[in-house]
Structure formats: C-alpha cells, structure tokens
Amino acid sequence: DAGITQSPRHKVTETGTPxxxxxxxxxxxxxxxxxxxxxxxxxxxxxxxYGVKDTDKGEVSDGYSVSRSKTEDFxxxxxxxxxxxxxxxxxxxxxxxxxxxQYFGPGTRLLVL
Amino acid sequence: xxxxxxxxxxxxxxxxxxATMNCSYKTSINNLQWxxxxxxxxxxxxxxxxxxEREKHSGRLRVTLDTSKKSSSxxxxxxxxxxxxxxxxxxxxFMDMGRRALTFGSGTRLQVQP
Numbered sequence: 001d002a003g004i005t006q007s008p009r010h011k012v013t014e015t016g017t018p019x020x021x022x023x024x025x026x027x028x029x030x031x032x033x034x035x036x037x038x039x040x041x042x043x044x045x046x047x048x049x050y051g052v053k054d055t056d057k058g059e060v061s062d063g064y065s066v067s068r069s070k071t072e073d074f075x076x077x078x079x080x081x082x083x084x085x086x087x088x089x090x091x092x093x094x095x096x097x098x099x100x101x102q103y104f105g106p107g108t109r110l111l112v113l
Numbered sequence: 114x115x116x117x118x119x120x121x122x123x124x125x126x127x128x129x130x131x132a133t134m135n136c137s138y139k140t141s142i143n144n145l146q147w148x149x150x151x152x153x154x155x156x157x158x159x160x161x162x163x164x165x166e167r168e169k170h171s172g173r174l175r176v177t178l179d180t181s182k183k184s185s186s187x188x189x190x191x192x193x194x195x196x197x198x199x200x201x202x203x204x205x206x207f208m209d210m211g212r213r214a215l216t217f218g219s220g221t222r223l224q225v226q227p
Contacts, residue, residue: 042201042217042219043215045214045215048212090155092156103158107155
C-alpha cells in the first residue's frame with residue numbers, strides 16, 4: 001500500500017459523536033484525498049489536499065472537515081456523526097508533477113449506530 | 114456524481130478464460146485509469162490510458178479507449194484465481210486537472226473459478 005496507513009482501521013461510534021480518521025504517508029506525496037466507498041457507488045471524493053494547509057471540497061463533503069498541518073498527515077473529521085456516514089473510508093495520495101497514479105491506504109470501516 | 118458505469122456488475126469465469134469489463138463515462142477526459150480491489154483491501158493501480166491513446170498493454174492486461182463513444186474496456190487474458198477482485202475504472206476529466214481527482218465507476222466484481 002505504498003507507505004500509506006490509516007487509523008483506526010475499524011470504529012464503531014454513536015450518532016452525534018465527533019470522529020477523526022487519520023491518514024499518514026511516508027511517500028512525501030503532494031496530493032492527498034479522502035474517499036468513501038458505499039455499495040453500488042464506487043468511491044466518491046469527500047475532500048482533498050494539494051499541499052500543507054491547502055484543502056478543498058469534493059462531491060460529498062457535507063458533514064466532513066479536513067486538516068493537513070504536515071505533508072505526511074491528512075485528517076478527516078466527522079463533526080457529529082450520522083448513520084448515513086457509515087461507510088468504508090479510503091485515503092489516497094498522488095505525487096503530483098508527472099505522477100498521476102493514486103496510491104490507496106487499506107481503509108477504515110466506520111459504523112455509526 | 115458518478116462518471117463511469119461499468120458492465121457487467123459481476124462476472125464469473127473459469128481459470129484460463131479471458132475476462133472483459135467495460136466502462137462508460139460522461140464527460141471529456143484527460144485520462145482513464147483502471148484499479149483493482151481485493152476484498153477488504155485498498156485499491157491498486159493497474160494501468161492508465163490517455164485520451165489520445167487507443168490501446169495499451171501491461172502484461173496480461175489490455176485496455177482500449179474509444180473517446181467518441183466515451184467508453185473503455187479492460188481485458189484480462191488467461192485469468193487466474195488470484196485475479197478474483199473488483200475492478201474499477203476511474204477518469205480524470207479536463208475540468209479536474211487542477212485537483213487531479215479521480216471519478217470512479219461502480220465496479221465489476223470478477224470471480225475466477227479454479
């Protein structure tokens with residue numbers, strides 16, 4: 001998985017609680033992404049980052065925020081978790097420049113009760 | 114919104130047979146990529162084809178791209194049980210070049226019977 005780790009790998013939480021997922025990379029890649037994967041929907045982009053402190057929204061960003069204070073870390077926060085946010089969350093990185101391949105972490109399975 | 118739709122949604126073949134998966138997309142693209150996902154794992158990049166290319170090979174993989182029909186196909190020749198996985202096409206649209214984000218199809222689940 002090209003030096004990308006996600007934590008936690010599994011989490012069960014209750015509706016209304018805040019949740020933070022962490023993505024850590026050792027590749028020094030410029031771009032980082034958070035996707036969610038749901039049955040029948042493939043992967044959908046939540047937020048992305050194009051550098052330290054530079055982030056922007058994806059297609060399904062409502063209810064999520066992100067932060068990137070260091071090149072290697074990209075945090076995804078659910079401010080107040082809802083059952084509709086039950087999903088598998090994947091972090092991905094891309095080198096930038098001529099590199100167009102994305103490298104994915106192993107995923108975090110989140111269940112919101 | 115989803116860019117790509119994949120066909121079939123599921124495919125079951127015998128080891129040694131060829132597997133063909135198709136992907137259609139909606140908007141103009143810069144490139145199209147195929148990824149594989151083993152059960153419970155992250156996605157792994159397989160191959161990238163640019164909008165000015167029509168065919169590309171990588172080992173047992175052959176990808177074609179028809180920009181006039183906004184479609185692509187992935188052919189896996191002489192399949193093996195280890196090819197059992199879900200396969201996704203993903204596009205980078207010209208409007209997405211700045212953020213380099215991928216738009217994924219819903220995937221084809223391939224089962225290769227030994």
